[in-house]
Amino acid sequence: MFDLERWQEIFDTIRKNKLRTFLTGVSVASGIFMLVILLGFGEGMQNGIAYEFEQDATTIVEVWPGVTTKEFKGLNPGRRIQLRNDNYNSSNSLFGDKIEYKSPLIFVQNVTVNYGKEALVYGVRGVSYDYQFIDNAKLAEGRFLNYLDEKNTGKVAIIGRKIKQDVFKSVDTPVGEFINISGVLFKIVGVFDEREEREEERIYIPVTTAQKVFNGADRISNISYTMPAVDNFDEAVVQAVAFKENLRSHLQQVHTVAPDDTSAIQVWSALEEAKRYFSLTGNIKFFFWFVGICTIIAGVVGVSNIMLIVVKERTREIGIRKALGAKPWSIVGMILHEAIFVTAISGFAGLIFSMGLLEIVGPYIEVDYVKNPSVNFNVALATVFVLILAGTIAGFFPAWRAANIHTIDALRDE
Amino acid sequence: MIEIKDLHKSYKMGSNSLHVLKGINFSCKEGELVAIMGSSGSGKSTLLNILGMLDEADEGEYILDGIPIKNLNETKAANYRNKFLGFIFQSFNLINYKTALENVALPLYYQKMPRKQRQEKALKYLEQVGLKEWSHHLPSELSGGQKQRVAIARAMVAEPKVLLADELTGALDSTTSYEVMDLIQKINDQGNTILVVTHEPDIAQMCKRIIHLKDGVIVKDEKVKQVRATANV
Numbered sequence: 001m002f003d004l005e006r007w008q009e010i011f012d013t014i015r016k017n018k019l020r021t022f023l024t025g026v027s028v029a030s031g032i033f034m035l036v037i038l039l040g041f042g043e044g045m046q047n048g049i050a051y052e053f054e055q056d057a058t059t060i061v062e063v064w065p066g067v068t069t070k071e072f073k074g075l076n077p078g079r080r081i082q083l084r085n086d087n088y089n090s091s092n093s094l095f096g097d098k099i100e101y102k103s104p105l106i107f108v109q110n111v112t113v114n115y116g117k118e119a120l121v122y123g124v125r126g127v128s129y130d131y132q133f134i135d136n137a138k139l140a141e142g143r144f145l146n147y148l149d150e151k152n153t154g155k156v157a158i159i160g161r162k163i164k165q166d167v168f169k170s171v172d173t174p175v176g177e178f179i180n181i182s183g184v185l186f187k188i189v190g191v192f193d194e195r196e197e198r199e200e201e202r203i204y205i206p207v208t209t210a211q212k213v214f215n216g217a218d219r220i221s222n223i224s225y226t227m228p229a230v231d232n233f234d235e236a237v238v239q240a241v242a243f244k245e246n247l248r249s250h251l252q253q254v255h256t257v258a259p260d261d262t263s264a265i266q267v268w269s270a271l272e273e274a275k276r277y278f279s280l281t282g283n284i285k286f287f288f289w290f291v292g293i294c295t296i297i298a299g300v301v302g303v304s305n306i307m308l309i310v311v312k313e314r315t316r317e318i319g320i321r322k323a324l325g326a327k328p329w330s331i332v333g334m335i336l337h338e339a340i341f342v343t344a345i346s347g348f349a350g351l352i353f354s355m356g357l358l359e360i361v362g363p364y365i366e367v368d369y370v371k372n373p374s375v376n377f378n379v380a381l382a383t384v385f386v387l388i389l390a391g392t393i394a395g396f397f398p399a400w401r402a403a404n405i406h407t408i409d410a411l412r413d414e
Numbered sequence: 415m416i417e418i419k420d421l422h423k424s425y426k427m428g429s430n431s432l433h434v435l436k437g438i439n440f441s442c443k444e445g446e447l448v449a450i451m452g453s454s455g456s457g458k459s460t461l462l463n464i465l466g467m468l469d470e471a472d473e474g475e476y477i478l479d480g481i482p483i484k485n486l487n488e489t490k491a492a493n494y495r496n497k498f499l500g501f502i503f504q505s506f507n508l509i510n511y512k513t514a515l516e517n518v519a520l521p522l523y524y525q526k527m528p529r530k531q532r533q534e535k536a537l538k539y540l541e542q543v544g545l546k547e548w549s550h551h552l553p554s555e556l557s558g559g560q561k562q563r564v565a566i567a568r569a570m571v572a573e574p575k576v577l578l579a580d581e582l583t584g585a586l587d588s589t590t591s592y593e594v595m596d597l598i599q600k601i602n603d604q605g606n607t608i609l610v611v612t613h614e615p616d617i618a619q620m621c622k623r624i625i626h627l628k629d630g631v632i633v634k635d636e637k638v639k640q641v642r643a644t645a646n647v
Contacts, residue, residue, distance in 0.1 A: 005529060012512070321509075321524075323468065323501050323507070325497070325524040325525070326492060326524050408468045408469060411503070
């Protein structure tokens with residue numbers, strides 16, 4: 001391997017057989033290139049999906065009522081279910097140990113919102129003070145709702161950043177300003193950030209205020225929970241599904257709904273949904289690996305093919321060399337040395353090129369569900385070595401056979 | 415230099431075997447220029463292959479410069495070929511992507527001689543065959559006679575004990591053939607042992623001794639008066 005003379009001989013051969021060398025190189029480099037790009041995108045999709053799910057707490061469980069579709073205990077289908085404070089409280093006490101944060105949610109209907117002379121066409125929601133953690137809202141200014149606001153039915157509001165940008169351009173900060181919601185003045189105490197603008201077009205007020213001031217009585221629209229984080233993802237999913245089912249059957253009993261009537265009480269678990277996505281990305285990753293490995297195999301076959309042709313083409317030359325005193329091992333060594341050298345150089349070229357592409361272009365890719373595609377360097381390096389090894393093995397057998405052809409037969413080869 | 419005793423060789427062709435050499439006895443001293451003649455199928459090429467250690471005899475002794483040649487494996491044969499023998503082929507057998515100089519230097523590469531020394535020596539031998547100016551040309555840029563002269567230089571460069579030429583003029587016209595034979599004679603004049611396989615009588619007459627082979631046996635072994643090739647050029 002470190003024989004300088006051998007290297008010179010190899011370089012001579014490579015220099016004088018450029019096309020052959022080029023073709024071998026391209027088939028190896030493209031194999032590595034494809035694999036790295038595919039693996040990179042597999043990783044990118046996983047990153048992207050993880051990112052999408054980061055927005056809300058991933059352990060979130062939401063409940064919203066619907067319309068019954070089945071007759072049950074003498075009650076007709078088509079009945080609209082209304083959640084009430086009682087449902088919220090009883091669920092909390094029944095499943096308290098499974099719950100991390102909890103909040104009811106009221107969509108305040110038929111109100112007008114004004115700031116000075118300006119009308120604000122944004123949704124108003126009544127929520128509890130824990131809702132900040134459920135929604136993963138980041139506070140940009142001021143504070144979120146607190147326990148006292150809720151207890152004292154405080155007339156305070158939190159607005160999204162988008163509303164601040166749209167309406168409160170004239171003031172330094174909207175905190176301390178008052179908005180008029182259907183004749184009642186609310187003091188803005190905080191501004192929150194969300195990743196999506198749509199979610200920043202909301203005004204939050206305490207749930208108790210929403211019920212008392214806007215004719216809510218004890219009605220609530222939705223209930224949101226988050227569950228305490230569990231290290232093991234699969235276990236977390238199992239717990240989430242169990243919680244979801246228990247919660248649903250409790251609410252079904254309270255509202256006299258048939259146990260199999262899923263549209264009357266709808267419960268959604270982000271974890272369950274996430275699992276679906278993660279197993280999807282798992283599959284996609286597996287698929288990319290599969291395609292990548294097929295590409296590598298195609299590369300290996302390509303290299304073997306070229307090696308076969310190379311050896312065939314050089315049979316006569318091998319005969320000449322043997323007549324001049326080349327030993328069989330030196331023939332095998334020469335052919336393999338060249339093969340390994342070309343495969344290694346082009347393999348690393350493909351590796352560097354594709355990794356460079358991922359590094360440079362990767363961070364700028366802005367497609368939903370694909371984020372920062374990257375690839376584990378060690379994995380990529382390993383594939384290069386696999387390819388070199390495979391190329392060596394693929395080259396060895398024809399080389400060995402050629403080196404052991406009878407010299408006269410090799411010389412007669414046309 | 416070469417001693418052969420009772421050499422037999424047969425080839426298996428399916429179920430029946432073809433007895434090609436049927437007990438050859440032959441010896442040749444240093445500095446001889448021997449032509450081996452015979453029609454095709456007489457076994458002359460087989461004999462040359464055995465002498466060149468490209469093939470092995472079934473029976474008999476072969477002693478080259480006092481060294482018994484037997485039980486050859488590929489590695490050992492390669493070693494002997496490299497040290498003791500120089501080959502000249504009918505079809506030149508130059509490596510087409512190497513220049514004349516590199517072709518000539520190749521046997522020295524397998525002797526593990528350093529590159530620089532190799533090239534100097536190769537150039538010296540190219541000069542001897544009158545092709546110094548052509549040293550950086552590829553075989554495809556040379557004429558047939560030039561190619562054969564490169565091949566002769568290559569056969570000579572390792573300073574072998576014996577030169578083996580198989581129909582070395584077979585692919586050349588007569589003028590070029592004589593030029594090449596002139597070179598062979600000059601090399602022989604320097605004291606080199608050369609065996610030439612040919613079926614052309616005029617080429618054979620330019621040697622010092624002719625061995626006639628027929629059906630695997632030597633039918634005639636005669637010393638001849640050498641015809642100098644220069645007379646014909």
